Amino acid sequence: MTLQVDDAAALRQAMVATLREEGLITTEDVATAMNTVPRHDSAPGEPLDRVYQTNTTLVPKIDAQGRQTSVVSASHIQAIQLEQADVQPGMNLLEIGSGGYNAALIAEIVGRTGSVTTVDIDADVIARARAGLQRAGYEQVYVVHADAEHGVPDHAPYDRIIVTVGAWDIPPAWLDQLTPDGRIVVPLRFAGITRLIALDHTPDTPMLTASNYRLGSFVPMQGDGAAHEQLIAVTPDVGLRLDQNSELTFNVPALRKALNTKAVEGWSGTPFDMPDELELYLLTAGPEMPMLHAAQAAIEQGVVNRTVRTGTPALVRGDTFAYRIKRENPETISGFETGVIAHGPQAEQVGAELLNMIRAWAGRYYRRGAARITYHPNPADTSGLIGWHTTKRHGDLAIDWS
Ligand SMILES: C[S@@+](CC[C@H](N)C(=O)[O-])C[C@H]1O[C@@H](n2cnc3c(N)ncnc32)[C@H](O)[C@@H]1O
Incomplete structure (x- = not known):
């Protein structure tokens, strides 16, 4: 049986129910947004039942070497990132890596008093995201075609920056464009793995401190910030x-x-x-x-x-x-x-x-969240750091188990 668009509301409810049961949706704002935004509007050509599964990525774009360069992320990852970001009504947000759906979710949460900018390096993705946002009724989202290594200064400062592409480092532009009490949620690549990390400014210091981290993986960043493992x-x-x-x-x-x-x-x-x-x-x-x-x-x-x-x-x-x-x-x-x-x-x-x-x-350490993760932007004073740290292009990432 082929599902019709009329079935989408029921599929959305089921998706939200599953994400709640799995403990991935924990707030009403995220639940309401995911119950409201039509995910299928950002996934042309995908069957409706696939669109509303919680662990399925959609509309993959594959490069000449057969590698995925873009997808609409699985909804369970989007729920995790939205909860990590603690998005509130009225906030100004930057989403790095576009697809349409996630920007619409953010727009739904921040409401008409807030503002959302989404940026992607790929012109095809930008065109698809723009069309999806229009179909779903979220034309107010700014859709920008650029390399996000340099952020999007035109709409800064941002209360939250949600990075939806695997980043190897935190470029200075992201910190410059973040409000003093802002938060970056980023799938950070280090030591050959990725962790979705929520990083906050630490009062009276230049360093960022992780309030939480989760498992998750993303397509890798392209452009000036690309990593070469x-x-x-x-x-x-x-x-x-x-x-x-x-x-x-x-x-x-x-x-x-x-x-x-x-x-x-x-x-x-x-x-x-x-x-x-x-x-x-x-x-x-x-x-x-x-x-x-x-x-x-x-x-x-x-x-x-x-x-x-x-x-x-x-x-x-x-x-x-x-x-x-x-x-x-x-x-x-x-x-x-x-x-x-x-x-x-x-x-x-x-x-x-x-x-x-x-x-x-x-x-x-047999528990979740035992690692203390900090990021120290250049010029970083790492002399007092205890534990593991790795020097990246724009700063040092440190992980302490003491
Ligand atoms: C997982 S997809 C984004 C998913 C999207 N946020 C959603 O709604 O599901 C990652 C995107 O990051 C983009 N990307 C990769 N490197 C980039 C860069 N340097 N600047 C901006 N976008 C980049 C890719 O083109 C791809 O579309």
């Missing part, structure tokens, strides 16, 4: 991803050999739960680790464990490496247990080192 191929199907500013080097032939040796497994006795929190800890609390990635073929052939499918931190020590795995274990709270698998001549030692880190996380 390093991918080191161990085999044609298995690789190590490093941040663009990493200076780690590897003995690739030795690691390739290690991959073909029998693996050693070890188990931590701790629950496998909140893997995104554990991942953040492993990447920022100890020795620098690359992210291990593998093609489906390597997983199907059993070369690497299936937990590598979406990438996992790997502890590499010379000719040996280890990464975390999981197994069912009804005796843990989550019903699963975290373990490690290690390949190479030092597999016992390197596996034990990683297991110790996993146990340390489970013992001290």
Whole structure:
């Protein structure tokens, strides 16, 4: 049966109900906006039932290399970002990365006393967003075709900047165009992963402090702020991803050999739960680790464990490496247990080192939001920073687990 536009209101209600049940919509303003804005107006050609699923991206644009450069984001990510941003009636907002729907949601929340600007680097996306906003009745949104690395000074200052594209850094223009008590919600890329971070000015200092962070991924930023991560191929199907500013080097032939040796497994006795929190800890609390990635073929052939499918931190020590795995274990709270698998001549030692880190996380940080994330714009005084930090183009990102 083909669904008609008349069915959209019921589908919207179901979408909102699901997002509430999942704890992703927590405020009435976001619920009302998502119940009101016709998402299908920004998704021409997409079937109505797909449009109102909570985890489906729409109208993807693919470049010549087969990579996605634009989508209308999944509604669960949009709900998370809107809640993170704490958008209020009357505010002036900048959305970076357009699609139409999300800007309409923001316009619905800020109301006629507020103002919304959305900016995209891609002329096709701008045309589609403009048409979608018009169809849905949100012509008041300013739609700007530009590289958002430089913000949109014409409509600044903004109470909130919601970045809907994977950013590697926080360019000075965004901070210059933010009100003193403003907030930036940004999918920030570091150490080979992305976290959706809500950053606020910190009174009496130039630094920004995260009020919360969540898991989420986005298409990467293009233009002047584009990142260039390093991918080191161990085999044609298995690789190590490093941040663009990493200076780690590897003995690739030795690691390739290690991959073909029998693996050693070890188990931590701790629950496998909140893997995104554990991942953040492993990447920022100890020795620098690359992210291990593998093609489906390597997983199907059993070369690497299936937990590598979406990438996992790997502890590499010379000719040996280890990464975390999981197994069912009804005796843990989550019903699963975290373990490690290690390949190479030092597999016992390197596996034990990683297991110790996993146990340390489970013992001290087994909860959401345990990391303290700050950003220090240039000229940053990082002399007093404790814990992990990484130097980006426009400042330093720091993550403290103390
Ligand atoms: C995930 S989509 C945005 C989704 C949108 N906010 C929505 O309503 O669902 C990310 C967008 O960011 C855009 N983009 C990438 N780099 C950009 C840049 N430097 N400046 C502005 N837009 C950029 C892409 O063209 C793409 O359309």
